[in-house]
Amino acid sequence: MAKNKDTGRDTVYAKQNEMLVDFVFDDNVAHVFPDMIRRSVPGYDAIIPLLGVFAERYARQDSNIYDLGCSLGAATLAMRRRITQSGCRIIAIDNSESMVAQCLSHIEADQSPVPVEIMCDDILDIKIENASIVVINFTLQFIKPELRENLLNNIYAGLNEDGVLLIADKIVFDNVQEGNFQIDMHTQFKRANGYSELEIAQKRTALENILVPDTIEQHKQRLNRVGFKEVNIWFQCFNFAGICAIKS
Numbered sequence: 450m451a452k453n454k455d456t457g458r459d460t461v462y463a464k465q466n467e468m469l470v471d472f473v474f475d476d477n478v479a480h481v482f483p484d485m486i487r488r489s490v491p492g493y494d495a496i497i498p499l500l501g502v503f504a505e506r507y508a509r510q511d512s513n514i515y516d517l518g519c520s521l522g523a524a525t526l527a528m529r530r531r532i533t534q535s536g537c538r539i540i541a542i543d544n545s546e547s548m549v550a551q552c553l554s555h556i557e558a559d560q561s562p563v564p565v566e567i568m569c570d571d572i573l574d575i576k577i578e579n580a581s582i583v584v585i586n587f588t589l590q591f592i593k594p595e596l597r598e599n600l601l602n603n604i605y606a607g608l609n610e611d612g613v614l615l616i617a618d619k620i621v622f623d624n625v626q627e628g629n630f631q632i633d634m635h636t637q638f639k640r641a642n643g644y645s646e647l648e649i650a651q652k653r654t655a656l657e658n659i660l661v662p663d664t665i666e667q668h669k670q671r672l673n674r675v676g677f678k679e680v681n682i683w684f685q686c687f688n689f690a691g692i693c694a695i696k697s
């Protein structure tokens with residue numbers, strides 16, 4: 450894998466690689482991650498600060514706020530800076546040691562008063578407790594499809610009444626024409642952000658087996674099955690969507 454740690458620019462797939470392996474969240478990725486996700490995920494730059502707005506609205510006194518698959522802590526920081534309720538604690542979890550190491554230094558550099566606990570763990574193995582907000586931002590898509598409902602069951606059980614679950618994920622479409630249109634525009638977005646055809650193709654191959662998107666309908670039905678009665682789509686940009694499920 451090519452890397453560009455000095456500039457922070459993502460060149461991970463810039464060179465032809467005859468031995469492409471499945472995508473991993475290692476040091477090479479962690480060092481360029483902010484650039485990678487901004488140039489690859491349409492709407493990411495809009496979603497992150499809006500998670501802060503959700504936190505301002507839904508964080509409850511003396512409760513936990515979870516950031517599952519926190520990477521470098523962008524969602525944690527956005528929420529931390531906006532929470533005004535007392536006694537809140539953010540628990541940020543990621544199973545990549547490279548991500549967690551960098552997340553720690555980002556959080557330490559931030560002066561906001563809300564305490565943050567950063568854990569290197571699998572989000573499938575942790576217990577959610579006393580939660581007013583659970584964020585899973587572009588991470589459910591990496592969980593094996595057959596394990597997703599169980600994870601959402603655990604989240605639902607750990608949310609307090611009126612607690613919210615905020616999911617953002619890549620999505621697919623049942624309608625072939627709509628799906629092709631959204632994929633075409635996503636590819637155009639990556640080209641416009643400076644990725645070459647080679648980079649786009651190699652990353653697509655590397656992600657093929659590990660990023661498995663659902664349709665909006667699959668998300669909605671699964672959320673209803675685990676008990677969420679209110680499910681709102683609050684964001685969509687091409688084939689990426691933000692969903693807010695409220696426990697009532």
Ligand code: GEK
Nearest residue numbers: 474518519520523543544545571572586587588591
């Ligand atoms: C952001 N939320 O900036 N347990 C814990 N972490 C996991 C697991 C798992 N089972 N599987 C994947 N991850 C962030 C962006 S990135 C999205 C999230 C992307 C972690 C993985 O290590 C990575 O850091 C993150 O989920 C996904 O808002 O790269 O497209």
